[in-house]
Amino acid sequence: MIRPPAWLALTVAAALVTLTPLPATAADGPEQIVNGTFDTGTSPWWSTANTTLRLDGGRLCADVPGGTVNPWDVIIGQDGIPLVKDETYAYSFFGAATPGRVAKALIQLPADPYTQYLSANPELSVSGNDYDYTFTSPVDLPNAQVAFQLGGSATPWRFCVDDISLKGGAEPDVYTPDTGPRVRVNMSGYLPEGPKNATLVTDGTEAVAWKLRKGAEVVATGITTPRGVDGSSGQNVHSIDFGSFTTPGTGYTLEADGETSRPFDLDGGFYERLRTDALKFYYPQRSGIEILDSLRPGYGRPAGHLGVAPNQGDVNVPCQPGVCDYSLDVRGGWYDAGDHGKYVVNGGISVYQVMSAFERAKTEGTFKDGELNIPESGNGVPDILDEARWEQEFLLSMQVPDGRPLAGMAHHKIHDANWTGLPLLPHLDPQRRELHPPSTAATLNLAATAAQAARLFGPYDAAFAERNLSAARKAWAAAKAEPARYAPVTDGVGGGAYEDGNVTDEFYWAAAELYITTGEKEFRDYVLASPLHTADIWQEHGFNWGSTAQLGRLDLAAVPNDLPGRDAVRASVLAGADGYLAIQRAQPYGMPYSPPDFEWGSNSQVLNNAIVLAVAHDLSGEARYRDGVVETMDYILGRNALNQSYVTGYGEVASRNQHSRWYSHQLDPALPNPPRGTLAGGANSGIQDPVAQAKLRGCAPQFCYIDDIESWSTNELTVNWNAPLVWVSAFIAGTTPTVPCEVTYTRHGAWPDGFTTQVTVRNTGTEAIDGWALKWSFLGGQRVDKGWSASITQQGATVTAGNLDWNKKIKPGGSITFGFNGKSSPGANPDPERFLLNGAVCR
Numbered sequence: 001m002i003r004p005p006a007w008l009a010l011t012v013a014a015a016l017v018t019l020t021p022l023p024a025t026a027a028d029g030p031e032q033i034v035n036g037t038f039d040t041g042t043s044p045w046w047s048t049a050n051t052t053l054r055l056d057g058g059r060l061c062a063d064v065p066g067g068t069v070n071p072w073d074v075i076i077g078q079d080g081i082p083l084v085k086d087e088t089y090a091y092s093f094f095g096a097a098t099p100g101r102v103a104k105a106l107i108q109l110p111a112d113p114y115t116q117y118l119s120a121n122p123e124l125s126v127s128g129n130d131y132d133y134t135f136t137s138p139v140d141l142p143n144a145q146v147a148f149q150l151g152g153s154a155t156p157w158r159f160c161v162d163d164i165s166l167k168g169g170a171e172p173d174v175y176t177p178d179t180g181p182r183v184r185v186n187m188s189g190y191l192p193e194g195p196k197n198a199t200l201v202t203d204g205t206e207a208v209a210w211k212l213r214k215g216a217e218v219v220a221t222g223i224t225t226p227r228g229v230d231g232s233s234g235q236n237v238h239s240i241d242f243g244s245f246t247t248p249g250t251g252y253t254l255e256a257d258g259e260t261s262r263p264f265d266l267d268g269g270f271y272e273r274l275r276t277d278a279l280k281f282y283y284p285q286r287s288g289i290e291i292l293d294s295l296r297p298g299y300g301r302p303a304g305h306l307g308v309a310p311n312q313g314d315v316n317v318p319c320q321p322g323v324c325d326y327s328l329d330v331r332g333g334w335y336d337a338g339d340h341g342k343y344v345v346n347g348g349i350s351v352y353q354v355m356s357a358f359e360r361a362k363t364e365g366t367f368k369d370g371e372l373n374i375p376e377s378g379n380g381v382p383d384i385l386d387e388a389r390w391e392q393e394f395l396l397s398m399q400v401p402d403g404r405p406l407a408g409m410a411h412h413k414i415h416d417a418n419w420t421g422l423p424l425l426p427h428l429d430p431q432r433r434e435l436h437p438p439s440t441a442a443t444l445n446l447a448a449t450a451a452q453a454a455r456l457f458g459p460y461d462a463a464f465a466e467r468n469l470s471a472a473r474k475a476w477a478a479a480k481a482e483p484a485r486y487a488p489v490t491d492g493v494g495g496g497a498y499e500d501g502n503v504t505d506e507f508y509w510a511a512a513e514l515y516i517t518t519g520e521k522e523f524r525d526y527v528l529a530s531p532l533h534t535a536d537i538w539q540e541h542g543f544n545w546g547s548t549a550q551l552g553r554l555d556l557a558a559v560p561n562d563l564p565g566r567d568a569v570r571a572s573v574l575a576g577a578d579g580y581l582a583i584q585r586a587q588p589y590g591m592p593y594s595p596p597d598f599e600w601g602s603n604s605q606v607l608n609n610a611i612v613l614a615v616a617h618d619l620s621g622e623a624r625y626r627d628g629v630v631e632t633m634d635y636i637l638g639r640n641a642l643n644q645s646y647v648t649g650y651g652e653v654a655s656r657n658q659h660s661r662w663y664s665h666q667l668d669p670a671l672p673n674p675p676r677g678t679l680a681g682g683a684n685s686g687i688q689d690p691v692a693q694a695k696l697r698g699c700a701p702q703f704c705y706i707d708d709i710e711s712w713s714t715n716e717l718t719v720n721w722n723a724p725l726v727w728v729s730a731f732i733a734g735t736t737p738t739v740p741c742e743v744t745y746t747r748h749g750a751w752p753d754g755f756t757t758q759v760t761v762r763n764t765g766t767e768a769i770d771g772w773a774l775k776w777s778f779l780g781g782q783r784v785d786k787g788w789s790a791s792i793t794q795q796g797a798t799v800t801a802g803n804l805d806w807n808k809k810i811k812p813g814g815s816i817t818f819g820f821n822g823k824s825s826p827g828a829n830p831d832p833e834r835f836l837l838n839g840a841v842c843r
Contacts, residue, residue, distance in 0.1 A: 027090035029168030032081050033146065036093075036164035047076045051150075059094075061160040064150045069310070069430055070421035071104045073151030076159070079110055081144040081166065083117065083137040090170035091118060091135065094162040096128030101157055102667045103150055107135070107166070110145035116690050117144065119710065121667055128160070134173040135694065152421060154428070175695035177703065179643045180653065182259040183240075184589070187638035187651030188274070189265035191732070192248045195627045196266075197590050198240040199639055200224055200256045210240050210256040220245040224256060227588040232598070233641035234700035237588040262638070262652045271633075271733040274650065276371060277677025278725040282354075282387050283374045284675060285719060287342060287394075287426065288314065288331035295373050298672050301662065304340065304426025305433065306331060311426075313433030314342075317414055320434045326404060328435060330414050333394025337718040338422075338660035340429050341415030341495035344398050345487075346720050348445030349545045351391040353723035355452055356551075357730045358384045359559065360618070362798055363777040363834050366734040381460045382796070389464070391719075392453050395446050396471050400438055400478075408478030409438035410446040412487045415495030422709065423664030423671055431494065439487040440479050441498075444506035447475035448551070451513035458781025458825050459796040465781065466826065472514060476523075479507070498545070505549035508532045512552030516561045517780070519828030524563060527556070534568075538576030538612065540583065541595045542605030545720055550612070558615050560779055560830040570619050577616030580609045581628050589702070591635040592628060598701040600713060603636060603646050603682030607724035614731045618834075621738060621843055630732055636679070636725075641702035647725070649676030657709045658717040666709040674717055679725045680707070681716040688713035739840035740765035743774070745831050754785065755822050755829065759801070761837065762815035769810040769838070773802045776832040781825030790818035 034044055038060050042053040051062045051074055064074050083089070091107065100123070107118040118135040146166065150159055182201040190196045202208070205226055212220035224238035240256060247266065254261040284291050284299045293300025302308075307315040318327045333342045334350070358367050367384040370377045376386035398411045416431035450472035458465040489499040500506075508530045515523035527533055532549040543550040556563055557573045580592035587594055592609040599605060610632040617625035638645045638653075645651030648658070656673045657666045658681075663674040683705040687696050691711040696704050705714045744760040763769050774790075777797045784794050790801040807816045835842040 027167035027170040029087070029089075029170075032089075032166040032168075033164050034078065036166075038162065044080075045076060045078050048074055050074055051076075056160065059096075059160045059162040061158060062150070064153065064157050064159055066154055066156040068151035068153060069424060069428060071149035071152045072421060075147050075149055075151075076161070077145055077147035079143060079145050081107070081146055083107075083139065083141040083144045084168065085137055085140045087168045088134055088136045088170045088172045089166055089168050090132065091166050092130065092132040093164040094128055094130050095122055095124045096126065096160045097124035098126050098158045100125050100669075101150075101153065101159075102669075103148055103159065105131070105133075106145075106147045106149060108145055108147065109141070110143060119690050121710065124159070130163075134170050136172055149421075152423065175706075177642055177706070179641070181261055181643070183254050183256050183261035184639045184641075184643050185254055185261045185264050186634040187262050187264050187645055187653070188647075189267045189270050190634075191271075191630060192246045192266045192268055194243075194630045196241070196243040196245065197631055197634060197639070198242070198254050198261065199589055200238040200240060200259070201235045201641075202238060202257045203236055204238075204257065205236070208238070208257050210242070210254060212242050212245055213253050213255060214249055214251060219247065219252075230588045230641075232587070232589065232594060232700065233702040235641060239588055262643070264638075271729050274647070274677060275726065275729040275733050277649065277675070278647075278679070278722055278729055279354075279384060279387065279677075280372055281675055281677050281722045282334060282390075282719065283372065285334045286390055287333050287335050287340075289375070289390075292375070295375070296675065299675060301425055302427040304335075304429065308427070310428060310430035312431065314414065317433045317435050319411075320436055323435065323437050324400075324404065326401065328397060328401075328411070330394060330397045330435070332390060332397070334391050334719045335426065336496075337716055338658065338663075338712065339415070339495065340420070340424075340426055340661065341413060342394060343413040343415075343496065343498050344395055344410050344442035345412070345439075345445050345498050345500065346545045346718065347391055347395055348442075348449050349548065349551070350719040350723045351388050351395065352449050352452060352551060353720075353727050354384060354388045354391075355449070355456055356555070357727040358382060358388070359452075359456060360727075361730060361734050362796065363775055363836055364734055364736060365795075365798060366730060385456065385460065388453070389457070392449060392468070395449060396467070398435075398442070399446060399471055399475065406438050406478065406482065406485075408443070408474040409440075409482060409485070410442040410475060411435045412437060412439040412442045412491075413495060413498065418494045420661065422659075422661050423668050424661040426662065434494075436491060437487070438482075438485065439500075440482055440485045440503045441487060441500045441506050443475045443479040443482075444503060444510040445548075447472045447479060447510040448506070448513040448548075450475065451510070451517045455517045455780035455827060458827075459778075459783075462781060462825070469517065469826065472510075472517075476510060476514060479510070483507075500546045504530070505532060505547055509548040509552035512556050515563065516555060516559050517827050519562060519830070527552070527563065528565070534572075536576075538579055540593070541599055542593065542608040544601065544605060544608070550608075554612070554615050558618055560833045561828065562830050573612065574616050574620060577613045577625055577628075580613055581624065584628055584631065589635055589640055590631045592632055596701075597685035598683040598704060600684045600686060600688075601681045601716070601718070601721055602684060603679055604718075604721040604724050606632060606635060606682075607728050610728050611724060611731075614728065617735075621841070626735055629728060633728065633732065641700070642705060644707070646680045646682055648674050648678040648680075655680035655707050655715065657707050658715050659709055659712040660717055663717075664709060677722075677725075678717050679721045680705075681714060681718070681721060684714045686713060736836065737840045738843045739837050741769075741837050741842040743835045743837075743842050745776075745835075747831065750824075753824050755824060756819065757822060758817060758819040760815050760817045761810065761842075763810040763812055766812050768812060771803055771808050771838075772810060772816070773800055773838055774842075775800050775836040776834065778832065779830055780827055782829055783823045783825075785821045785823050787820035788818060789816070790820075792818075792820055
């Protein structure tokens with residue numbers, strides 16, 4: 001998540017941004033622009049030294065040099081423009097570009113922090129267009145600056161402008177989002193056998209009839225449930241439940257109150273596609289590697305930040321002045337968001353959730369080698385782990401080397417020394433790169449993810465697993481020695497600060513992961529002694545990079561371990577899930593999230609609350625929790641106040657202009673939009689950026705969003721927002737049925753490098769089982785050595801035991817028994833807890 005740069009964080013202005021001309025707004029105030037028609041030459045207009053102002057056919061023109069990086073590298077402007085507080089101004093001009101380009105038109109403070117009162121991105125054509133904007137000044141200012149920022153192009157071009165006018169007395173422009181039909185649905189679709197809910201926006205307070213259509217045919221009918229005024233949107237709404245209809249198909253629509261919804265499908269497979277697309281987001285987000293167009297058509301680009309000019313990193317990155325006297329090779333990893341920074345705390349929760357999605361589903365074998373079409377595909381390791389490793393290797397590289405002050409801690413982040421503008425591909429970034437001071441939060445993120453990686457990579461790369469475990473232990477010890485080394489709030493130049501003044505949650509999470517992986521007393525005792533172990537940590541706004549105790553609690557409940565009092569841990573997860581279900585039931589839009597104000601990245605927090613519901617389902621087997629997860633996705637995919645999907649490529653109307661320096665199609669048509677499966681941050685009551693402040697001021701929480709690339713506070717993309725999308729879509733796609741059976745897994749003996757186990761499968765159903773295959777997964781790198789009374793194979797950590805001819809059938813009430821000798825691996829070896837019999841969960 002990008003925190004705003006200082007010069008934007010101070011912005012309190014109302015700024016109107018649009019890419020198409022608006023109808024001219026009458027304004028009767030005096031003209032504020034001097035010589036806007038250039039009848040008397042070019043004065044008092046000025047330019048940066050790298051271009052020259054000339055008159056051509058009565059227009060002011062300039063040849064813009066190529067090879068610049070930021071928009072502000074080439075500027076044409078006029079100073080001394082008076083603005084009056086609360087006055088609404090009409091600003092207009094004629095602009096042209098050869099060849100066509102997107103420019104920036106600004107009215108702003110002429111000195112640091114360059115507060116913008118209007119920020120627009122006119123798309124200039126060769127023939128030229130008239131552009132009209134309005135804005136309301138929040139300040140009295142005698143010396144505002146009108147500026148055209150023209151830099152950032154690799155090739156030269158020509159800019160011409162004329163008839164520049166700025167007058168007060170205009171009518172304020174009121175932004176009204178196009179929300180389409182008043183029947184709001186999940187535009188991607190519903191599971192045929194899952195919950196199906198929609199929301200009707202209406203002034204009516206009495207129930208009305210609804211119809212479900214497939215083409216012209218009415219296939220189901222019913223009556224709406226009035227819900228009153230929804231606090232998160234300010235709308236009067238009704239709920240529609242059509243869950244009893246289960247016939248798969250495409251092109252369904254829902255009618256109510258004279259409105260017809262956007263089309264949707266009843267499709268059992270689209271969550272599998274979403275899971276894959278959400279994961280594919282990460283490959284073009286990689287730093288330090290060429291993104292091959294053959295693997296991601298339309299998204300190929302040179303490697304970023306490998307020390308090839310104009311890049312200055314990341315192969316030998318020094319610290320900020322005064323922080324350290326060494327440099328580190330920190331190439332690789334994922335770019336955090338729409339900028340070029342890489343942050344350990346945000347990368348930590350992201351890679352954790354990606355690895356957690358794999359860990360939950362490894363018995364099912366949901367994630368396979370070759371499915372993501374990445375460079376590592378075909379290496380025998382599930383692609384999801386290959387992708388996670390790209391980030392985890394970077395996190396390991398951020399650890400302070402032995403023999404240095406604060407050895408074992410992790411540097412908080414690495415990014416540019418100064419902010420850059422949009423668009424800017426990674427390989428063109430010329431800024432100096434800097435390591436920022438180590439922090440306790442970053443160190444504990446490394447400890448947690450490295451401990452997790454140690455057990456998950458054990459079956460595939462024992463050396464990498466051991467390297468992670470060693471780094472985790474070292475980070476834990478370093479964090480205990482420096483328990484309060486916080487990232488400074490003021491460290492926000494060139495990248496987000498990611499400040500966190502309370503790391504008790506990170507300590508708890510790291511201890512939990514280390515205990516699960518090692519089973520050691522030190523970590524067990526720390527977990528049990530932590531006040532967070534028994535606290536109510538299920539906040540309404542959900543968990544995030546700065547609130548991570550929930551990650552430890554969820555893993556202690558769901559990942560096999562021998563923690564004393566674990567039943568209480570599991571009960572707490574169920575209690576938290578019940579709370580989120582209650583919130584969801586109270587919400588006419590069906591999300592388990594309802595704080596008074598929506599926070600930055602609210603969509604990820606909605607999904608993180610759904611993860612709690614999903615773990616509750618895994619622990620209990622109760623369908624209501626799974627249904628809660630499925631209904632949560634309706635909000636993300638279109639059943640919301642704005643009637644749009646927040647996932648690129650999913651739904652008839654979907655986010656596609658997320659804030660990014662290289663997915664900048666809105667600013668440069670030669671660049672792509674974000675890839676299919678990219679989640680937008682979503683509604684944010686804080687509206688910290690100028691675009692949102694101009695268009696959304698006074699918004700009800702759900703309406704605090706705009707799909708504009710300049711709205712970094714509502715429309716950002718980040719690695720930690722796509723991670724829960726991966727987790728939740730994988731959960732829905734991979735939820736397996738249950739079967740009546742009972743498994744007893746008993747270890748009869750152990751020795752330094754091995755163990756003996758007996759497994760009994762009992763048929764608790766009423767029908768015979770004719771042929772069986774039982775699957776389970778070890779925690780880490782344990783392996784089956786020799787088995788008896790079954791045919792046993794193993795892939796990674798996942799074991800499959802199948803019947804022999806003589807024990808093929810299990811009668812009702814009957815059982816079979818088989819056994820094996822296993823080889824141990826470093827760390828804990830708890831009994832497996834999730835067993836699949838013939839592909840179904842054994843309850």
